[in-house]
Amino acid sequence: MDNWLKSNPDIRAIRVAASDLNGQPRGKRVPVRFADKVIEDGTRFPMSVMNLDIWGEDIDDSPLVMESGDRDGVLKPTDRGFVRMPWLDTPTGLMPIWMFHEDGRPFEGDPRHALAAVQQRFTDLGLTPVVAVELEFFLIDDSGRDLRVPVSPRSGKRRVAGEILSLRALDQFDQFFTELYDACDSMDIPADTAISEAGLGQFEINMMHQPDAMKAADDAWLFKMLVKGLARKHGFAASFMAKPYEDYAGSGLHMHFSVLDKDGKNIFNDGTERGSDALRFAVQGCLAAMPGSTLIFAPHHNSFDRLVPGAHAPTGVAWAYENRTAAIRVPSGAAAARRIEHRQAGGDVNPYLSVAAVLGAALNGLEDRIEPPAPITGNGYDQDLPQVPGSWIKAIDTFETSPEIARIFAPGLIRNFTMTKRQEAKYMEELSPDERVEIYLDTV
Known part of the structure; x- marks a missing residue:
């Protein structure tokens, strides 16, 4: 150093x-x-x-x-x-x-140590998780009373529309993204593809897969600091809050992972599209822990504005092959790259806790070796599925008593996080919606 x-x-x-x-x-x-x-x-x-x-x-x-x-x-x-x-x-x-x-x-109250403990469980079994995250965020003009899309430095206009995969939307903020990629290079953050998303001024940047879950979480934590700091340098805000605009989709932090054995082979790959027994055991672990993990994936009052049916934020406890309406998706593609995508977390999460919760749940499943229910097909929002906790208070209570969470996190961290969220829930009730947005805009 x-x-x-x-x-x-x-x-x-x-x-x-x-x-x-x-x-x-x-x-x-x-x-x-x-x-x-x-x-x-x-x-x-x-x-x-x-x-x-x-x-x-x-x-x-x-x-x-x-x-x-x-x-x-x-x-x-x-x-x-x-x-x-x-x-x-x-x-x-x-x-x-x-x-x-x-x-x-x-x-044990340090979230980075929580992830280190999960990573050590994998190491003890001769396994290595390979992790990548996708981070969605909003660029926002918060200089006035209402949140708006920033004025484009190129056109001088505000484009009040969600523009999915629009090159024009990316080009409007070309200098910002050029500086962002340069900064990622200087910070050793493996930023890959950028796209525009469905929300107002919403974008997503994917990180490259890497066989070091801790570095992946470090990268996500540092990336969030970088994006917010660099946006202010350009005269607007960037926010990873789950849902700044009521009528548009919120932001997620999706996590992709596979697991390598001591010989470097992907244990989720059996040469077929279905994937191995280990893949399904890991899926079941993630499903079983999902209700208890909801507080990790939706840690704030605003988080639950995102978790509504039909808004690209899964609320049902289910999995599927190549289906983004399910909370757990197994993407298609080459068998050697068979992996799991966990889609429940919002952009407002603590990356260390989120990565630890997903990997810890998957490892629970690998240890228990229980088959999951059948994968769903079709629109998961229209199906009668078990649901994650639908309110912040319910998520806090479920997290505190979940046996799956007790296998992943230390008792002190569970106690501290529960106390933190109960205090926040108490005082958030005293604030107006605008005041809640104001506190979350810059913090998360």
């Missing part, structure tokens, strides 16, 4: 940041001349900081605050090392960090 600073002598400031349970970066600005100390010794801040609500406030009655004396955790650099922050005027390096106890034990 010290070599990175020597190779980038223009860097004038550094940030150290960890992800809290809401995916918010929490950390410090450190002068470059003190970087060696942070690299070698880490830094410290209260454990409770990893468990703040969406407003950045302590959780009432949390055992991490007064009960424990609001004690510090030790935050150490991750193996990601420094990345640039190209959206800032000052040349700045960001060093991702994660939290440990004083004695070196991982802090």
Whole structure:
């Protein structure tokens, strides 16, 4: 890491940041001349900081605050090392960090450690998940009372329409996307194809598949910071909130994954379109955990505006081959690339928790070896299917008591996340719809 600073002598400031349970970066600005100390010794801040609500406030009655004396955790650099922050005027390096106890034990309330624990379960079985995510987001002019599509820098016009796969929509913001791809290159984020989506000013960028689930989650977390920061540099907002516009589709974070054995072979591939027994066992694990996981995939009040029938956000617990109305889709294509697409999560998720929930559920299924129900055909929204929790409160309760979730996440993280969401749900009820949009627009 010290070599990175020597190779980038223009860097004038550094940030150290960890992800809290809401995916918010929490950390410090450190002068470059003190970087060696942070690299070698880490830094410290209260454990409770990893468990703040969406407003950045302590959780009432949390055992991490007064009960424990609001004690510090030790935050150490991750193996990601420094990345640039190209959206800032000052040349700045960001060093991702994660939290440990004083004695070196991982802090179980850190979402990155939650994913590390799931990844270790795969490693212990000689397996490696290969992961890619698709991130949808909105470009928004939030300078006035109502949210609008930004004025195109090219035409000076606002195009008030969803434009699916429109090159014109991409071209309207060509400079923004050119800078975004350049920034991804500088941050080692494997951004692939960009498309315009169905919502107003909505776009999607896919990440390349990679055999490192942690890096995939790191990339998604950093990408969200980058897109929001770069948009502000261009004079508008970018948001991953689930549903900013009532009459248009919301944003998702779809995750594709396969699993390699110790010889590098895809265990979901049996040479047929149907896929292997392992694929179906993993599907069943994802289906069984879906009700309990809904709070991970829909963590905010606004998330449930997206989870409505017919809006490209699945509400039924079902799977299918090559069918986007199902929550779990098995895409067609070459048998060697047989994989699962999990479609329930919104764009407003914490990537570490979302990736951990999907992979942990799949691993539950691989361990249990239970066949799923038959795949559906046709429009899943028109079928009598088991449903995910339909409200935030129900999702909180289901998450807290789910036996599938207890196999994936540590008890402390389940407790902390539940307390966080109950506090947010309480105070969100006091806000108007416009006030809720305002808080979610910039945070998630």
